[in-house]
Amino acid sequence: MLCYWGAQVREGFGLVLAKVKHGDYGIRSVCPKSAVQDMSAGGSFVGFIQDGKVSVLRLRDGKRKQPKLKKDKIRLIVCGGAGTVLLAYGGRVLIMDQSNVCSPLRGLESSQVIQIACGDQHSMALTKDGQLFVWGDNTHGQLGLKIGQTGSLSVQHVKSLCGIPLAQISAGGDHSFVLSLSGVVFGWGKNSAGQLGLGDTTDRHVPTVVNSLNRKKTVSISCGGEHTATLSKGGTVFTFGSGGFGQLGHNSFTDEHHPRVVFELWGSKVSQVTCGRRHTLVSVESSNLIYSFGCGMQGQLGNGEMIKQSVPFPVDLSTVCDHAHMIKKLIAGENHSFALFLKKLGNESKPNPSRGILTVDDRMIDRWVSGRDLWKVIKMDINKVFSSAASLNGSFLKTSCDEHYQTSEEHCGLDFDLVKASFAKLSENERLISEVVKVVQQRLLPSLNSNPAGVEALRLYLLLPELIRGLQGQQRTELTKALASKILDLNPAASKVLEMYWSKLPDEWLKNVVYLFRKESAMLIGRIAVDKLDSDIATHLTKFVRILEMVYQVCRSAHRDITKSDFIIHEVNGLLDVLQTIIEDLNNMSFNLTGQIQELVAQQNYYNTILKNLISLPCIFNLEAKCSYMKNRVWQLQGCFPLTLRRTALLEDCFCQLMANQQHLRGLWLAVFYTEDMRKTDVNKRDFFLNVFKELCAPESQLLMDNDNKTLSWFPTKLRVEKEKYFLFGILCGLAFNNNSVVNLPFPLALFKKLLNVKPSLEDLREFSPVLGKSLRYILDYSDDVKEMDTYFTIEWDGTEVELDPAEPGKKVTNYNRTEFVDKYVDYILNKSVEEVFEEFKRGFFNACDRFLVEMFEPEELRGVLVGNEEYDWDILKKNTTYEGSFYAEHPTIISFWEVFDELTPNEKKGFLLFITGFEKVPILGMSAVKMRVRPLFNFTQDHLPEALTCHTLLDLPVYQNKETLRAKVIEAINHKRGFWEE
Numbered sequence: 001m002l003c004y005w006g007a008q009v010r011e012g013f014g015l016v017l018a019k020v021k022h023g024d025y026g027i028r029s030v031c032p033k034s035a036v037q038d039m040s041a042g043g044s045f046v047g048f049i050q051d052g053k054v055s056v057l058r059l060r061d062g063k064r065k066q067p068k069l070k071k072d073k074i075r076l077i078v079c080g081g082a083g084t085v086l087l088a089y090g091g092r093v094l095i096m097d098q099s100n101v102c103s104p105l106r107g108l109e110s111s112q113v114i115q116i117a118c119g120d121q122h123s124m125a126l127t128k129d130g131q132l133f134v135w136g137d138n139t140h141g142q143l144g145l146k147i148g149q150t151g152s153l154s155v156q157h158v159k160s161l162c163g164i165p166l167a168q169i170s171a172g173g174d175h176s177f178v179l180s181l182s183g184v185v186f187g188w189g190k191n192s193a194g195q196l197g198l199g200d201t202t203d204r205h206v207p208t209v210v211n212s213l214n215r216k217k218t219v220s221i222s223c224g225g226e227h228t229a230t231l232s233k234g235g236t237v238f239t240f241g242s243g244g245f246g247q248l249g250h251n252s253f254t255d256e257h258h259p260r261v262v263f264e265l266w267g268s269k270v271s272q273v274t275c276g277r278r279h280t281l282v283s284v285e286s287s288n289l290i291y292s293f294g295c296g297m298q299g300q301l302g303n304g305e306m307i308k309q310s311v312p313f314p315v316d317l318s319t320v321c322d323h324a325h326m327i328k329k330l331i332a333g334e335n336h337s338f339a340l341f342l343k344k345l346g347n348e349s350k351p352n353p354s355r356g357i358l359t360v361d362d363r364m365i366d367r368w369v370s371g372r373d374l375w376k377v378i379k380m381d382i383n384k385v386f387s388s389a390a391s392l393n394g395s396f397l398k399t400s401c402d403e404h405y406q407t408s409e410e411h412c413g414l415d416f417d418l419v420k421a422s423f424a425k426l427s428e429n430e431r432l433i434s435e436v437v438k439v440v441q442q443r444l445l446p447s448l449n450s451n452p453a454g455v456e457a458l459r460l461y462l463l464l465p466e467l468i469r470g471l472q473g474q475q476r477t478e479l480t481k482a483l484a485s486k487i488l489d490l491n492p493a494a495s496k497v498l499e500m501y502w503s504k505l506p507d508e509w510l511k512n513v514v515y516l517f518r519k520e521s522a523m524l525i526g527r528i529a530v531d532k533l534d535s536d537i538a539t540h541l542t543k544f545v546r547i548l549e550m551v552y553q554v555c556r557s558a559h560r561d562i563t564k565s566d567f568i569i570h571e572v573n574g575l576l577d578v579l580q581t582i583i584e585d586l587n588n589m590s591f592n593l594t595g596q597i598q599e600l601v602a603q604q605n606y607y608n609t610i611l612k613n614l615i616s617l618p619c620i621f622n623l624e625a626k627c628s629y630m631k632n633r634v635w636q637l638q639g640c641f642p643l644t645l646r647r648t649a650l651l652e653d654c655f656c657q658l659m660a661n662q663q664h665l666r667g668l669w670l671a672v673f674y675t676e677d678m679r680k681t682d683v684n685k686r687d688f689f690l691n692v693f694k695e696l697c698a699p700e701s702q703l704l705m706d707n708d709n710k711t712l713s714w715f716p717t718k719l720r721v722e723k724e725k726y727f728l729f730g731i732l733c734g735l736a737f738n739n740n741s742v743v744n745l746p747f748p749l750a751l752f753k754k755l756l757n758v759k760p761s762l763e764d765l766r767e768f769s770p771v772l773g774k775s776l777r778y779i780l781d782y783s784d785d786v787k788e789m790d791t792y793f794t795i796e797w798d799g800t801e802v803e804l805d806p807a808e809p810g811k812k813v814t815n816y817n818r819t820e821f822v823d824k825y826v827d828y829i830l831n832k833s834v835e836e837v838f839e840e841f842k843r844g845f846f847n848a849c850d851r852f853l854v855e856m857f858e859p860e861e862l863r864g865v866l867v868g869n870e871e872y873d874w875d876i877l878k879k880n881t882t883y884e885g886s887f888y889a890e891h892p893t894i895i896s897f898w899e900v901f902d903e904l905t906p907n908e909k910k911g912f913l914l915f916i917t918g919f920e921k922v923p924i925l926g927m928s929a930v931k932m933r934v935r936p937l938f939n940f941t942q943d944h945l946p947e948a949l950t951c952h953t954l955l956d957l958p959v960y961q962n963k964e965t966l967r968a969k970v971i972e973a974i975n976h977k978r979g980f981w982e983e
Contacts, residue, residue, distance in 0.1 A: 001325055002036050003029045003317055006300035006336035010062030013046060014055070023319030025304030036340060041333025042079030042118065043277070049074050056084055056096065059336075067102045069094070079333075080118025080171070087116050093125055107155035108133060114355055119171035119189075119223070125155070126169050130357040130390025132158040132178065140174045141205030142189030149205070160206050161186070162449040163457030165357060165394025172223025172275070178207065181357075181394045182407040183218040184454050185210040185230060193226045194257030195241030201257065207453050212259050213238065217405040224275030224332075229282075230259065233402065235269030237262040237282060245278040246310030247294030253310055264311050265291065276300065276332030282312065283327045283339070290315040290330065290339055298335035315339075360385050360395040362418075365425050368432055382435050387443035393459045396422065409497045412459055416506055419466055427470035437475050440467070445482040450489040455497050461487060462501055465513050480520045484543040495550075502551055503558035514551055514566050517544045521620065525571040529578050533606045541610070545617045552619035564858075569620040576628045579607040583635055608636075618856035626856055627865070627925055633853070634669065634740055641668040641735075645688070646675050651695055654688075655728050665731065665848040670739050686918025686950050689736055693744040696729055703729060705798060707768050713746050714768055715834035715841070717798040726837050730844025733866065738849040742868040742919040750830050752859040752866075755842060760830040762822060776822045779813065789813045793821060797829055804828060861924065868921030874901070874909060876927040884935035887957075894934065896963040900970055911974040918950035945973040 004013075005027045012020045015032040022028050034050040041047075047056045052073035056065040072088035086094040086102060091112030093105040105125070112128040122136030122143055134143040138151040144158045161178065164186075168179040175189030175196060186207040187196040194201055197210045217233040227241030227248060238259035239248040246253055249262040271285035279294030279301060291312035292301040299306060302315035317339070325341035332338075364385075368378050385391045396419045397404035404413035427433050444460075452458060461483075468479045490498065502510060521544040524537050531537070548567055555562045582604050589597055614620065615629055641661065645653040658665070672684040696703060697713060702720040704713035715726075736743045745751075750764035762780075766773020779791065793804040793811040804824040805811050813821045831838075846854070857865060878898060887894055904912065914920050916932060923929045930953060937947060937956040946969060947956040960966040 001029055001031045001321065001341040002039070003027060003320055003339040003341065004336060005302040005315070006333070007059075007298040009046075009059060009336070010057060010064075013048070013057050014062070014064040015048065015050075021320050024316060025302055026299045027302050027315070027317060027320055029317075029320035038076055038329070039331060039338060039340060040077045040079040040084075041276075041331050041336055041338060042084070043081040043120065043334045045079040045084055046333065046336070046338075047077040047079045047084055049077050052089075054086060056100075065100050067096050067100050069102050072102075076116060078116050078118045078123075080123060081120030081173070083118075085116050085118055085123055087113055091128065105135075105155060114357065115169050117169045117171040117176075119176065120173045120225075122151070122171060122174070122176070124169045124171050124176060126166055126178075126357070128358050129384060129388035130163075130165055130394065131388075132161050132166065132169065134158055134176075137174075140190035140203045142171075142174050142176050144176060144188045144207050145205070147205045158207065159449065160451065160453045162447065163389035163393055163452055163460065164454050165359070165390045165456060167219075167356065168221060170221050170223045172228065173225040173277070175223060175226075175228070177221050177223055177228060179218060179221045179230075180454065180456055181397065182404045182413050182456055183213075183216065183233075184407065184456060185213045185218055185221060186453060187228070190226070193242035193255045195223075195226050195228050197228060197240040197257070197259045199257050209454055210259065214408060215406055217402060220273060222273055222275040224280065225277040225334075227275060227278075227280070229273045229275050229280055231270060231273045231282075233405070235271065235284075237265050237270050237273055239280065242278075243310075245295035245308045247275070247278050247280050249280060249293040249310065249312050251311045253308070262312065272327065272330050274330045274332045276337065277334040279332060279337070281315075281330045281332045281337055281339075283330055285327065288323065288326060290317065290327065292337065300332075300335050300337045302337060357394060358384055358388070358391050360392070360422065362422070365422055369425055369429055378432075379435055382432070383439050383443075386436050386439040387447070389444060389448055389457065389460055392444070392463060393456050396463070407456060409455055410500055410504060412462060412501045412504070413456070414459055414462060416509060419463060423467050423470060426467075433470070434475075436467070437471065437479065440464070441479055441482060445479075445486060448486045450486070450494075451491045452494050458490075458494060458498050458501060461498055462505070462509070465516050466509070469512050469516055477520060477523070480516060480544070481540050484517070484540070484547055487547055488543055499550060499554050502554045503560065507561060510551070510555070510560060511562060511566065514548065514562065517548050517551075518567060518569055518620070520544050521548065522569045522571045525569060525575055528607075528610060529571070529575050533602065538606075538610050538613070542613045542617075545614055545620055549617040549619050564619070567619040568622045570622065572614065572621055572625045573628065575607065575611065576625060576632060579604065579611065579632055580628070580635075582607065583632065604636075612852070615856045616852055621856065623861060623864075624925060626861070627929075629856070630740060630853060630865075634738075639668040640671050641665060642671045642673060643688070644673045644675060650688070650692055651701075654692060654732070655725070658728050658731050659724070662731065662844075662847055665735065666850060667738070670735055683918065683950050685739065686741065689732075689739075689741045689743050690914075690918065690920070692732060693736075696732070697744060697746055708771065711746065712748050712768050714748070714750075714829075715837045717800060717833040719837065723837070723840055726840040727844040727847075730841035730846075731848045732844075733841075734845040734848025737845075737854065737866055742921055742923060743866060744920065745867050747863075749859055749863060752862040754830075754838060755845060756855060756857075756859055756862065758859055760826065762826050765826050765829055776825060779818050780822055782815075782818070789815075789818070791821070793824070795825060795828070797833060802828060802833075864924030868919060868923055869926070871922055871926060872906075872909065872913070873927045877913075877930055877932060880928060880930065881932045881934060884933060886936055887934055893936075893957065893959050893966070896960075896966050897934075897957060897970070900963065900967045903967070904971075908971065908974055912970070915974050916948045916950065916955055917953055945969050945976065948973075 012030045015030055020028050020030050036048050036050055038049040039047060044059055045056050046059060047054060054067045054074050054077060072092060072094060074086045075089045076087040078085045084096040086096060088094065093108050093113050093116060094102040095105050096102050108125060113125045114128050115126040117124045119142060122134060125133045133155040135152055135155045138149055143156060145156055165181040166178050167181045170177045175187065177185065177187045179185055187210055188204040188207050191201055191203050196204060198208060213230060218230050219233045220231040222229050224247060227239060229237060229239045231237055238261055240256045240259045243255050244253055248256055249264060250260060265282065268284050269286060270282045272283040274281050279292060282291045292315050293309050293312045296309055297306050301309055303313060321341060324343055326344050327339055328342045329340040367373050396415050397413055398415040407413035426436060464483050468476055521541060524541040527537055552567050582600055586600050611629060643654055643657055670685055672688045674684060695701060703725060705716045706713050748764055748768040750760040753760050762773060762776055791813040795802050795804060803809050883889060917930060932953050932955060934955045934957055937958045940958045942961060942965060944958050
């Protein structure tokens with residue numbers, strides 16, 4: 001049964017064998033013998049489908065047209081402002097021209113269309129694989145292509161929506177909308193009255209998300225002439241746009257630029273909403289009622305009055321309709337309204353699957369696995385689903401409690417258990433998974449959009465690693481390569497959302513992402529170490545590691561339970577060993593072997609390039625590999641920066657020469673000469689660093705301020721020396737780093753964080769000042785319900801009173817602002833109060849060493865590289881010691897030496913470490929990195945002291961007559977002045 005009301009038209013619309021029943025308020029009904037399956041009303045036409053046959057009535061003269069169709073059976077009809085579009089059951093789109101001839105729409109012959117929509121002068125079509133096509137006028141951007149794109153009679157693909165699983169399309173006068181499966185609303189086109197719901201009146205030429213409708217569980221959308229209505233799953237109606245005729249239902253005649261709830265319908269659980277040119281209809285399935293509001297000047301509201309109505313009122317159908325019928329579809333035209341009824345059969349609420357895009361579900365996979373379908377059919381299904389990003393992104397949604405409607409930048413909406421189970425089923429069948437892989441590799445991945453319009457398009461980047469994880473060999477590698485490239489091609493906004501999704505992934509899934517890219521990286525590194533030079537391998541490796549670095553930073557920021565060790569690729573150490581071998585071969589090779597030298601140099605450059613790219617993404621390097629890389633780099637330094645110094649004027653001389661050569665320091669090997677003997681030895685350099693830092697950090701230098709315990713130093717807030725000295729101080733630290741020298745730099749971890757642009761924390765302040773740190777922690781943890789504390793934002797530091805909040809002097813600390821207080825306190829001491837001095841120090845530091853080398857370390861590691869540690873394991877030193885010449889482990893002198901060593905005091909043992917290595921502390925890799933060699937010293941007297949060559953950790957030990965003499969001489973050597981003269 002069809003009910004209709006509004007402007008006068010041909011009685012019964014010329015429907016065959018239709019008897020018209022007249023009711024109150026101008027409402028009429030007709031029950032044609034052949035039921036109306038679908039209908040549509042446009043500005044000039046009304047179209048009907050009966051038994052797959054189409055008839056179109058021209059409203060102005062009442063003439064009825066019978067389109068000339070061949071064999072197509074029509075399922076849907078849409079009448080726009082200028083014409084009529086038909087959709088056949090096979091998915092073909094037909095255009096009806098003025099001569100009633102229907103011809104296929106060019107450009108969509110090979111596509112299966114499932115939905116069509118028409119505006120005044122433009123049309124839209126949605127295909128089964130989730131692609132949106134448009135054609136017609138584009139004056140206001142209603143085609144959604146881009147600014148400056150003119151209209152087109154041929155179909156155009158809206159590429160920006162690729163990958164978005166669309167549920168519905170709708171076209172208004174000169175604007176367009178689409179709705180995703182998870183309720184995300186996109187609009188574009190004319191926006192003169194705010195009909196796009198974006199809060200302004202600016203036209204949009206590309207699909208734009210209506211953010212205010214996010215998470216509203218939108219299930220339906222309808223566009224009018226210049227207004228729009230949406231329906232949420234719970235039955236709530238939102239309207240926006242032109243309200244001049246009351247068509248928004250807000251009890252006013254004003255425009256709305258944002259979606260606004262129609263409160264008069266609140267609680268009615270609306271089931272359908274449709275917009276006409278200037279009026280709106282809604283239906284409530286539970287009560288079988290229809291409400292209307294807006295322009296009724298032609299009777300289209302069904303209330304018997306020719307008025308504008310700004311609030312919803314029921315349309316009284318009691319005289320033309322009984323309770324045996326239910327509303328199937330509402331249609332609102334320009335000056336007419338229609339309600340298509342069906343007899344109640346008990347299953348009317350079931351959705352029509354033919355109107356939805358193709359997605360993967362359990363039943364489909366079970367059919368494939370069981371082989372109930374022919375292989376040819378299965379291949380077609382796989383090709384359709386796995387070649388479409390939209391189809392996959394619309395699959396595996398978490399439907400329980402409507403969770404997928406919460407899809408946002410923080411919530412992906414996927415059911416991870418369902419994904420895992422589905423892909424596991426596919427992986428069990430080798431034939432199936434091979435076909436899936438082929439389609440994904442050849443069709444899906446090349447089609448991915450690097451600038452997705454919405455976050456739903458990013459679900460694919462969570463799905464594919466789980467699919468790839470079950471693969472082996474070349475299949476796995478090739479898909480990983482393609483996926484890595486696509487992830488890195490994403491625009492910054494999409495990449496940020498993907499990182500957020502990673503941070504929210506279940507632990508198992510996130511670890512699988514890490515495992516996938518780590519394993520493939522390790523495999524490529526293994527190939528690099530044994531294969532010939534291959535730039536493609538190096539390129540793919542860098543991409544894999546970039547993604548690992550992205551995930552690593554996500555894990556750090558989100559405090560995920562995935563450790564740094566999960567990212568480390570130990571195969572890198574092998575690559576460094578290969579490079580070390582090449583360097584040693586070059587150093588030992590005769591220069592007359594030109595061809596071999598050139599080959600080795602090419603290999604060296606190849607490995608250096610790869611490692612330099614990798615070291616900028618340091619999450620895959622363990623500490624040993626980082627130190628090895630630095631060592632290799634130092635071995636390859638070609639230049640030397642000489643310092644000629646007087647022992648009695650160490651700081652004065654080095655500062656003068658550093659200032660004169662500050663532009664020529666980075667990447668050079670330091671050589672130290674003393675004017676007293678002018679010998680070039682590595683001992684000189686180590687002695688220089690040892691003593692120059694003792695002078696710099698001594699209280700007499702006035703460069704630093706000490707903490708209460710005199711154990712750590714920090715920059716002062718009041719300068720007592722020239723600012724340039726901090727620049728030179730930084731240069732010396734940079735030179736120490738560049739020359740692998742451990743120095744006395746008694747700073748808290750905060751310094752090394754700041755050098756790496758990591759924000760210092762309360763714990764860093766607590767390291768420097770335990771008492772102050774403990775007090776601030778007490779303030780944060782204070783649990784009593786006290787509104788104000790006896791503390792102010794006024795503090796005293798380094799003899800200066802400071803207002804932490806200058807805008808509000810004398811501000812008190814309360815329960816509500818205590819976090820702000822502590823943050824400002826820490827920030828002042830570790831950042832603001834020393835900003836000028838630290839920036840000078842930092843400038844000097846990076847003036848003397850490469851930033852990329854520094855940034856490969858974590859703050860704790862950087863401190864260890866420069867300062868060393870105090871984990872003195874003397875048993876390891878003894879175990880790692882080797883013997884040369886006539887010495888061996890059981891030699892009497894060696895036995896005596898270790899007996900003497902074991903009897904030394906802790907400070908004497910530390911003094912011996914300084915004597916043999918030139919460093920006061922243990923290198924960052926621990927005592928195992930100290931490989932002492934001991935050899936007999938010949939041509940000596942019993943008064944001769946043991947000698948040490950620190951650059952080689954070599955001890956020349958005389959063969960003394962007895963243990964007592966050995967003890968005395970070892971202690972004397974430890975306490976001996978290390979080459980520095982006294983005045």
